[in-house]
Amino acid sequence: xxxxxxxxxxxxxxxxxxxxxxxxxxxxxxxxxxxxxxxxxxxxxxxxxxxxxxxxxxxxxxxxxxxxxxxxxxxxxxxxxxxxxxxxxxxxxxxxxxxxxxxxxxxxxxxxxxxxxxxxxxxxxxxxxxxxxxxxxxxxxxxxxxxxxxxxxxxxxxxxxxxxxxxxxxxxxxxxxxxxxxxxxxxxxxxxxxxxxxxxxxxxxxxxxxxxx
Amino acid sequence: xxxxxxxxxxxxxxxxxxxxxxxxxxxxxxxxxxxxxxxxxxxxxxxxxxxxxxxxxxxxxxxxxxxxxxxxxxxxxxxxxxxxxxxxxxxxxxxxxxxxxxxxxxxxxxxxxxxxxxxxxxxxxxxxxxxxxxxxxxxxxxxxxxxxxxxxxxxxxxxxxxxxxxxxxxxxxxxxxxxxxxxxxxxxxxxxxxxxxxxxxxxxxxxxxxxxxxxxxxxxxxxxxxxxxxxxxxx
Numbered sequence: 001x002x003x004x005x006x007x008x009x010x011x012x013x014x015x016x017x018x019x020x021x022x023x024x025x026x027x028x029x030x031x032x033x034x035x036x037x038x039x040x041x042x043x044x045x046x047x048x049x050x051x052x053x054x055x056x057x058x059x060x061x062x063x064x065x066x067x068x069x070x071x072x073x074x075x076x077x078x079x080x081x082x083x084x085x086x087x088x089x090x091x092x093x094x095x096x097x098x099x100x101x102x103x104x105x106x107x108x109x110x111x112x113x114x115x116x117x118x119x120x121x122x123x124x125x126x127x128x129x130x131x132x133x134x135x136x137x138x139x140x141x142x143x144x145x146x147x148x149x150x151x152x153x154x155x156x157x158x159x160x161x162x163x164x165x166x167x168x169x170x171x172x173x174x175x176x177x178x179x180x181x182x183x184x185x186x187x188x189x190x191x192x193x194x195x196x197x198x199x200x201x202x203x204x205x206x207x208x209x210x211x212x213x
Numbered sequence: 214x215x216x217x218x219x220x221x222x223x224x225x226x227x228x229x230x231x232x233x234x235x236x237x238x239x240x241x242x243x244x245x246x247x248x249x250x251x252x253x254x255x256x257x258x259x260x261x262x263x264x265x266x267x268x269x270x271x272x273x274x275x276x277x278x279x280x281x282x283x284x285x286x287x288x289x290x291x292x293x294x295x296x297x298x299x300x301x302x303x304x305x306x307x308x309x310x311x312x313x314x315x316x317x318x319x320x321x322x323x324x325x326x327x328x329x330x331x332x333x334x335x336x337x338x339x340x341x342x343x344x345x346x347x348x349x350x351x352x353x354x355x356x357x358x359x360x361x362x363x364x365x366x367x368x369x370x371x372x373x374x375x376x377x378x379x380x381x382x383x384x385x386x387x388x389x390x391x392x393x394x395x396x397x398x399x400x401x402x403x404x405x406x407x408x409x410x411x412x413x414x415x416x417x418x419x420x421x422x423x424x425x426x427x428x429x430x431x432x433x434x435x436x437x438x439x440x441x442x443x444x445x446x447x448x
Contacts, residue, residue: 047314048240049384056443064243064435065371065385071241071438082383084390084418085240085266086322089315093335112338122303123311124293130341131315134334165338 002174003193008142010035011172012101015140016042020098023047023132026070028142029101045097047128049088052080069128093135100136102129104143106158109207111168111183113141114160126163133164145173146204154207176201178209188212216377217406217427221252224400224428228365229258236321236363236396237265237275238389241438245274246369248402248430254278262286264321264361266314266388270294273436290314313341316358318391323360325394330357366396370403374412377421379403386418393423402430
């Protein structure tokens with residue numbers, strides 16, 4: 001049985017290490033915060049200017065001056081800090097953030113990622129995604145294995161405009177997990193979701209990858 | 214020298230011109246200089262270019278100036294949640310320069326620091342890199358981005374002292390700080406102006422040198438795009 005959204009998020013959370021500073025994208029990546037392993041201290045960064053994102057506030061503690069990058073109200077923690085956008089992206093671009101988890105429309109076998117625009121549709125903008133994939137030490141993509149039309153999303157090359165070139169380290173889909181050692185290596189299939197077969201992955205993937213189950 | 218003005222309109226007097234470039238602070242609706250944006254709308258100035266992370270939402274923030282057709286161009290990283298923006302953009306009436314969020318913040322910071330250009334990895338291999346100088350440093354490719362030198366900066370702070378030293382509050386700091394530095398003139402609106410000596414000099418976020426004009430915009434009814442809460446546990 002393929003993983004659902006929460007199981008994909010839980011699988012991504014296994015990559016968190018004690019002491020990590022992490023930026024989570026919008027959608028399934030946000031759910032990763034619910035699965036931070038016990039005993040590990042993980043600090044979440046919000047690119048609009050905060051380290052140490054707390055849980056959603058109680059209704060009587062909502063503060064318009066305290067939001068995350070998805071413009072949702074949040075709360076602070078005793079260890080939180082605030083800073084401006086230039087400083088925030090300084091820590092992202094400067095390689096001080098250990099890990100980011102992002103959604104994607106397509107990932108190529110060379111680690112390119114496309115997640116910000118579809119030609120012909122209204123372009124909303126890349127927000128901070130290009131900065132994150134260019135600067136964060138480790139990039140994990142969490143996405144459905146195929147599109148709504150059933151087309152493979154992990155492919156030889158992205159057809160959609162890129163967000164970043166040769167930047168993705170790990171791909172977690174509803175069917176399995178791919179990882180590569182470094183940006184010169186090929187992706188390896190390292191895990192299958194329960195009851196998913198190697199053959200099913202092969203059938204739904206056009207990217208070249210190696211099998212290391 | 215007079216720094217404190219009685220209204221946003223007075224604080225902007227003599228500064229507005231058609232076709233000017235304005236750097237504005239704020240992220241979504243958080244920390245936007247709403248009094249100054251209202252005054253700019255009321256002034257009727259047009260063909261404006263805004264360097265601003267977002268374009269407001271329908272009838273909030275810069276969205277108000279879109280409705281009155283005073284904006285010619287946006288330099289932004291994200292412009293969702295805005296139907297009038299979408300309509301004007303798709304009709305070709307509004308020019309948009311999409312700029313990655315961190316690159317936009319750094320372009321403002323650089324402009325404010327007298328740096329006309331810088332190299333960044335952000336956007337290499339994407340449409341953002343098209344037409345820009347590429348340069349290799351230590352085996353890695355970077356693109357050159359330009360500093361922003363705005364005609365005017367408009368920002369929203371929390372507290373200022375009478376000298377113009379300014380503090381922001383929580384995540385409302387965002388683009389307000391870099392935007393404040395990159396304009397030839399910076400006008401700041403705040404929630405409270407206190408006597409000099411009331412703020413700890415060690416806790417000033419934006420020193421007075423960057424703030425040319427100041428207005429108390431209180432009271433504020435701050436808007437929230439997505440109110441998200443959790444339940445209180447029983448007991």
